[in-house]
Every structure is written in C-alpha cells, then in structure tokens.
Amino acid sequence: xxxxxxRVFAGLSFSLESGNxxxxxxxxxxxxxxLLRTLAGLVSLSEGSLNLEGGQSERSVAEHTHYFGxxxxxxxxxxxxxxxxxxxxxxxPAHVSNFDPKEYGAQDILEDLGIGHTSELPAAYLSAGxxxxxxxxxxxxxxxxxxxxxEPTSALxxxxxxxxxxxxxxxxxxxxxxxxxxxxxxxxxPLQSLRLEALSIEDLAPLEEIG
Amino acid sequence: xxxxxxxxxxxxxxxxxxxxxxALVGVLFFLAVVTVIPFGVGPDLxxxxxxxxxxxxxxxxxxxxxxxxxxxQADRDDGSLDLILMAGRPLELVVLIKCLAHWMATGxxxxxxxxxxxxxxxxxxxxxxxxxxxxxxxxxALTLIGAIGASLTVTLRRGGLLLAVxxxxxxxxxxxxxxxxxxxxxxxxxxxMTPFLILCSLSLISLVVGPFASAAALRFSSD
Amino acid sequence: xxILDFANPTRFMKLTQLVxxxxxxxCAIAFAVGLYMSFFVAPEDxxxxxxxxxxxxxxxxxxxxxxCYSIMAISSLGTLVWKHPLADVSAKCAAPIGAAFTFISLxxxxxWGKPMWGTYWVWDARLTSVLVLFIxxxxxxxxxxxxxxxxxxxxxxxxxxxVGALNLPIIKFSVDWWNTLHQPASVMRMDGPTIxxxxxxxxxxxxxxxxxxxxxxxxxxxxxxxxxxxxxxLRLRAASAARPAGGSATLxxxx
Amino acid sequence: MDLxxxxxxxxxxxxxxxxxxxxxxxxxxxDKARLDSTLKDLESQGLAKTRRTPEKPDRQ
Numbered sequence: 001x002x003x004x005x006x007r008v009f010a011g012l013s014f015s016l017e018s019g020n021x022x023x024x025x026x027x028x029x030x031x032x033x034x035l036l037r038t039l040a041g042l043v044s045l046s047e048g049s050l051n052l053e054g055g056q057s058e059r060s061v062a063e064h065t066h067y068f069g070x071x072x073x074x075x076x077x078x079x080x081x082x083x084x085x086x087x088x089x090x091x092x093p094a095h096v097s098n099f100d101p102k103e104y105g106a107q108d109i110l111e112d113l114g115i116g117h118t119s120e121l122p123a124a125y126l127s128a129g130x131x132x133x134x135x136x137x138x139x140x141x142x143x144x145x146x147x148x149x150x151e152p153t154s155a156l157x158x159x160x161x162x163x164x165x166x167x168x169x170x171x172x173x174x175x176x177x178x179x180x181x182x183x184x185x186x187x188x189x190p191l192q193s194l195r196l197e198a199l200s201i202e203d204l205a206p207l208e209e210i211g
Numbered sequence: 212x213x214x215x216x217x218x219x220x221x222x223x224x225x226x227x228x229x230x231x232x233x234a235l236v237g238v239l240f241f242l243a244v245v246t247v248i249p250f251g252v253g254p255d256l257x258x259x260x261x262x263x264x265x266x267x268x269x270x271x272x273x274x275x276x277x278x279x280x281x282x283x284q285a286d287r288d289d290g291s292l293d294l295i296l297m298a299g300r301p302l303e304l305v306v307l308i309k310c311l312a313h314w315m316a317t318g319x320x321x322x323x324x325x326x327x328x329x330x331x332x333x334x335x336x337x338x339x340x341x342x343x344x345x346x347x348x349x350x351x352a353l354t355l356i357g358a359i360g361a362s363l364t365v366t367l368r369r370g371g372l373l374l375a376v377x378x379x380x381x382x383x384x385x386x387x388x389x390x391x392x393x394x395x396x397x398x399x400x401x402x403x404m405t406p407f408l409i410l411c412s413l414s415l416i417s418l419v420v421g422p423f424a425s426a427a428a429l430r431f432s433s434d
Numbered sequence: 435x436x437i438l439d440f441a442n443p444t445r446f447m448k449l450t451q452l453v454x455x456x457x458x459x460x461c462a463i464a465f466a467v468g469l470y471m472s473f474f475v476a477p478e479d480x481x482x483x484x485x486x487x488x489x490x491x492x493x494x495x496x497x498x499x500x501x502c503y504s505i506m507a508i509s510s511l512g513t514l515v516w517k518h519p520l521a522d523v524s525a526k527c528a529a530p531i532g533a534a535f536t537f538i539s540l541x542x543x544x545x546w547g548k549p550m551w552g553t554y555w556v557w558d559a560r561l562t563s564v565l566v567l568f569i570x571x572x573x574x575x576x577x578x579x580x581x582x583x584x585x586x587x588x589x590x591x592x593x594x595x596x597v598g599a600l601n602l603p604i605i606k607f608s609v610d611w612w613n614t615l616h617q618p619a620s621v622m623r624m625d626g627p628t629i630x631x632x633x634x635x636x637x638x639x640x641x642x643x644x645x646x647x648x649x650x651x652x653x654x655x656x657x658x659x660x661x662x663x664x665x666x667x668l669r670l671r672a673a674s675a676a677r678p679a680g681g682s683a684t685l686x687x688x689x
Numbered sequence: 690m691d692l693x694x695x696x697x698x699x700x701x702x703x704x705x706x707x708x709x710x711x712x713x714x715x716x717x718x719x720d721k722a723r724l725d726s727t728l729k730d731l732e733s734q735g736l737a738k739t740r741r742t743p744e745k746p747d748r749q
Contacts, residue, residue, distance in 0.1 A: 484695065534713050538706050541705050545705075661721070
C-alpha cells in the first residue's frame with residue numbers, strides 16, 4: 001500500500017484482526033499522520049487497496065472508521081451537548097459482524113469522561129483538556145468498529161489518559177479495531193506495532209514520477 | 212435520512228446566529244454599500260430611481276460573496292470538515308443543506324432589507340416589489356454559485372478576495388437577468404416574466420451544478 | 435473581572451433596584467401628559483395641518499439618538515482613560531437603544547416627509563448624517579456581537595466610538611457641503627413656523643418623557659449586562675471545576 | 690378626533706414608535722428572565738456564593 005503525493009511511503013502492507021490494536025511508531029515526518037488520513041479516506045491511494053472483511057458492502061472502508069486527529073472539531077458557539085448531539089446524528093453508524101458496541105447516551109459518556117457537569121455550557125468555556133475529552137466522546141455516541149487515533153493522549157492529563165486507555169481496551173474487547181500513531185507507549189492489550197522508517201532516496205525516486 | 216439533515220441544518224443556523232456568527236453583518240454591509248453610492252453619484256432622486264435596482268443587486272451580490280468565505284473554511288479550521296467528509300452522508304446534499312442554512316441566515320435578511328433600502332433610492336412601489344421578488348429568486352443562485360468558490364478556496368489562508376474574483380464572472384448572468392427583470396417591471400413595454408423566468412431557471416441550474424461542483428472540490432481539498 | 439470590579443457593579447445593582455420603580459413611574463406620567471398634550475392641547479399647524487403632531491415623537495427621538503451617542507462617547511472615555519468597570523457596560527447597552535431611537539427618528543421623519551415633501555427620503559444633509567449615525571450604531575453592535583471576550587470587545591468598541599465621535603461632526607459638515615452642490619428641487623427647508631409656546635410645551639414634555647424612557651431602558655439593560663457577565667464568570671468557574679472532587683476542594687478550602 | 694387628510698401617516702408614526710419601544714422593552718425583559726434562570730441554575734450548583742467574603746457555599 002502506498003500513497004503518491006509528494007513524499008510518503010511505499011510498499012506498505014499490513015492486516016489487522018478484529019479486537020486488535022495497531023500502534024504506528026516512527027520518527028517525525030515519516031508519514032504516521034498520512035497513513036491514518038489515508039485509512040480515513042481523506043487522502044486517496046495512488047496504488048493498492050484497502051479491504052475490510054465483514055463490512056457493509058455499500059459503504060467504503062473509511063465510513064467504518066472514526067478519525068480522531070489533532071483538531072477537536074468542537075464549535076465554541078455551541079453548547080457541549082449540542083456539539084456532541086450533532087456528531088451523533090450526523091455520523092452514520094456502521095455495524096459489522098464481530099463488533100458489538102456498547103450503547104452510550106450523550107450524557108453518559110460525558111459523565112464517564114468527567115465533563116458531565118459542563119454539558120449545558122457553551123464549549124467556549126472548556127479548557128484545552130476538556131475540549132479534547134469532548135472530542136473523544138464523539139467516538140462513543142455513533143458506533144463504528146475502527147478507530148484511527150492520531151496522538152490521542154496529547155493535551156490529556158495522566159488521569160484522563162488512563163481513563164481513555166481503559167475505554168480503548170473496552171472497545172477492543174468488543175471486537176473493535178484501533179490504529180493509533182503515538183510517541184508515548186500505550187498499554188493496550190492485544191497489540192501489534194508497525195514501525196515506519198524514513199524512505200531512502202532510491203525508494204523515493206519512482207514515487208516522484210507517479211505523484 | 213432526514214434526521215441528520217435536520218441536525219446539520221440546525222447546527223448551521225445556530226452557528227450563524229450566535230456570538231461570533233455574524234449573520235446580520237451581511238445586511239449591515241448591504242446597507243452601507245447602498246448608502247455610499249448616492250455620495251458617489253450625487254443625491255439626484257431621478258437618477259437614483261433609474262439605477263436603483265442595479266445598486267440593490269450589486270449590493271446584494273457583494274454582501275453575499277463576502278459572507279461566503281467562511282462557509283467551509285470555519286469547518287476546515289477546526290477539523291470538522293474531515294469528519295463531515297467521512298461521515299458517510301452524500302456530500303452533495305451536505306453542501307446543499309449548508310447553502311440553504313447559509314441563505315436563510317444571510318440571504319433572506321438581504322431580501323427583507325431590500326424594500327427599505329429601495330425607499331432610500333426613491334424607487335416606485337412596483338419597482339420595490341419587483342426588485343424584492345427578483346432578489347428572492349436570485350440570491351439562492353448567488354449563494355450556490357458562491358459555494359463553488361468557497362470550496363475551491365477552502366485551503367487558502369485568505370481566500371475571501373480570491374473567492375470574489377473567481378465567482379463574480381460566474382454570477383454575471385444572474386445579475387443581468389435580475390436587474391433587467393426589475394427594470395422591466397417599471398418600463399411597461401418590456402415584459403417582466405421573460406427575464407424573471409430565466410432568472411428562476413438560472414437559480415434552478417445552480418441548485419444542481421453548485422452542490423456537485425462544490426462537493427467535488429471539497430473531496431480534493433483534503434488531499 | 436477582578437475583585438475590584440465586583441464591588442462597583444454590586445453597589446450599582448442595589449442602587450438601581452431602588453431608583454428604577456420611581457423612574458418608571460415618572461416616565462409613565464410624563465408620557466401620559468405628553469401624549470395628551472400633543473394630541474389634544476397642541477394646535478394644528480397652519481401650513482402642515484395635523485402632520486405636525488409627528489414632530490412630538492420625531493424631534494425627541496432624533497435628540498435622543500444624538501444624546502445616546504454622546505453618552506457612549508463619554509463611556510468610552512471612561513473605559514479607555516479611567517478604566518471604570520461600568521463604563522463599557524454603559525456603552526454596550528446604550529448602542530441598541532440609540533439604534534432604536536435613530537430608527538424611530540428616521541422612520542417618523544420619512545413618514546412626515548411623504549405628505550410634506552412628496553417623498554419618503556431625500557439625500558438631505560441632516561437626514562443623511564442621521565443615516566450614517568444609524569449605520570455606526572449597528573456597526574458597533576455587530577462588533578460587540580462578534581467578539582467573545584466582553585473586556586476586549588469593550589476596548590475595541592470604545593476606540594471605534596471615539597473615532598466616530600470625532601468623525602461625526604466632519605461627516606455632518608462634509609455632507610452639508612456635498613448637498614448644497616446638488617440641491618434637489620424637491621427638498622423643502624425644515625424651517626416651518628416659528629416655535630409657539632403651545633407647541634413648545636408639549637414638545638418639552640415629550641422630550642422629558644423620552645429621556646426618562648431612555649434612562650429606564652438603559653439602566654435595565656445595564657443590569658442585564660452585569661448579570662450576563664456574572665453568568666459568564668460562573669460558567670467559567672463551573673467549567674474549571676473539572677472533576678467534582680477537584681472542584682469541591684477549591685471551593686471548600688478548610689474542612 | 691380628526692387628524693386631517695394625512696391621518697394614516699400620523700397613526701403609522703406613532704404605531705411604529707410604540708412598536709419599537711415595546712420591542713426594546715420586551716427584549717430587555719426577556720433577556721432578564723433568561724439570565725435570571727441561567728443564574729439560578731448555576732447558583733443551584735453551589736458555585737455562586739463567592740462575592741468578596743469567601744463564605745462557604747450551601748450544601749445541595
């Protein structure tokens with residue numbers, strides 16, 4: 001699997017079983033974020049393919065995934081509840097075999113993440129960490145089996161980081177999949193890892209012609 | 212199907228109306244443009260009555276275009292656009308709903324303000340009615356065509372001016388038929404319906420072309 | 435919003451609580467008397483007939499439109515120079531009221547103009563400068579609406595208000611000059627009859643009534659604004675009381 | 690009472706003036722009602738009672 005744009009990666013191939021997590025590591029600028037964005041369907045593949053077995057055939061792979069990037073996609077003018085309710089209604093849920101999501105109400109997940117008391121407040125009043133937790137809450141209100149997490153623990157304190165890891169492990173137990181790019185080690189249970197190395201010049205040359 | 216659309220529509224309206232949304236700034240800009248023009252051409256009421264429909268149309272065009280640059284950019288800036296793209300909803304419809312909400316929040320007030328501003332320009336009652344009607348029929352086209360420009364310039368830091376430059380040529384037909392329909396209502400021998408129906412058909416065409424072109428541009432923008 | 439800021443607004447809230455009912459009563463009486471006089475006591479004008487009765491709301495509204503801007507300008511000085519905590523509250527609350535009175539004076543003026551001049555609107559110097567004043571009010575309101583932080587918005591608006599205060603006389607002057615070059619034929623001068631006591635007295639009562647009305651609404655709006663800022667601080671505090679445990683620890687220091 | 694040939698204009702003037710003033714008052718009242726209720730909500734969470742004297746908030 002590769003992505004031909006300017007300089008990213010080539011000859012990459014992996015498979016992930018349901019209930020497993022994949023941690024993508026590697027030096028800065030090697031394309032961890034690009035890999036996640038590719039899986040999320042935001043960047044198109046120049047060659048190769050993505051497949052999801054047991055998925056809904058009329059939907060693309062990307063529509064089975066939640067993408068959790070560096071930006072929180074929180075609108076300060078809307079209240080916390082309104083922010084979450086919009087993503088719940090707007091994101092189409094994806095159901096696949098082997099994946100049995102827990103049903104969360106909007107208020108439940110906010111309580112679980114420790115920001116239940118803010119639900120009526122405009123999101124402008126939230127601190128950076130609280131905004132981040134609100135963004136995490138989005139993953140739970142609309143069930144999708146694959147989570148693509150780009151540095152999920154940035155801006156979270158130790159407490160909420162541990163909480164998030166618990167929630168991630170729970171997601172894995174229910175048959176979900178997680179692909180995450182991170183620098184800090186995460187204690188996820190069935191864990192595979194993928195290390196991206198910087199490409200050498202010879203590898204890059206043919207790609208430049210494609211892109 | 213309809214619940215997500217309603218949810219999106221509500222969100223867009225709320226964002227436009229609440230603090231920082233600035234839905235009414237467009238009307239204010241419209242008012243300012245129309246007020247400034249008599250200073251340029253002089254306070255001759257007969258002249259103003261003759262060029263009044265054109266002034267109102269140009270004011271509405273500029274107000275619409277200047278309000279459009281944040282249509283997708285605000286969502287891109289905070290990462291919402293990525294999530295909208297992968298939400299699994301037909302993007303053309305998403306664009307259409309966003310345009311509809313945007314028109315309700317900014318275009319409709321322009322139409323409502325037009326009769327008042329027409330009084331400043333000494334328009335006759337029939338002319339006032341005609342201009343308001345043509346604006347009501349034509350401003351959706353401006354919003355929908357403008358949305359194409361908004362999605363093309365979504366990745367740019369300062370896309371506002373470029374958007375206006377890109378879109379103004381595309382809006383010329385709307386302007387021509389809008390103004391000529393309004394003029395025709397006052398000058399008896401020319402029929403009103405002919406240019407007005409063309410204007411309506413332009414709006415309908417942009418209703419189809421706008422969302423498709425805009426959705427295509429958005430899909431490439433995330434690359 | 436420091437502790438010092440809280441002291442003054444609290445006293446202000448208490449004081450206005452006492453004063454407001456009296457003001458409302460006075461205002462109602464003044465309006466009752468003024469409206470009675472303007473309809474039944476004041477004679478009709480020998481030239482303009484009964485339309486002169488529009489004057490009893492038009493002139494006070496126009497006068498208030500200008501007074502309101504002066505109050506905003508003084509409040510802006512208060513914000514920028516003396517940093518008085520209530521100054522930007524006062525300026526912010528005056529803007530919509532000023533816009534409303536300017537709107538009233540524009541509308542009643544054009545309704546007066548239609549029977550007298552034959553047209554709703556002319557680009558006469560006085561009318562045009564009032565229209566510019568109206569746009570400035572709306573612009574200031576928009577500025578306040580688009581900025582999230584009230585303190586920052588207050589400072590920005592204060593600067594704009596003061597620049598506007600300097601600029602308004604220039605606008606007035608330049609528009610006078612602009613208009614005399616292209617004097618449209620249809621404009622009639624606003625001289626009218628010499629002011630007769632029978633007309634002057636109702637006008638004065640109405641002016642007092644309008645001024646009282648302005649202060650009533652202004653004080654009520656200021657009270658709202660103070661409440662709004664209190665809500666804002668409380669919400670910030672509510673949000674930062676992160677987890678229930680951490681929050682209660684800061685709120686109840688010694689147990 | 691006879692207002693002459695232009696009664697419509699006079700009545701319209703007064704009506705619009707009344708309408709705008711009523712709207713202004715209504716806006717202020719509604720704003721106050723809304724703020725009072727939010728304030729009450731927030732105070733019921735026990736967050737309000739710290740003016741100048743840091744007194745203990747009431748237990749819920």
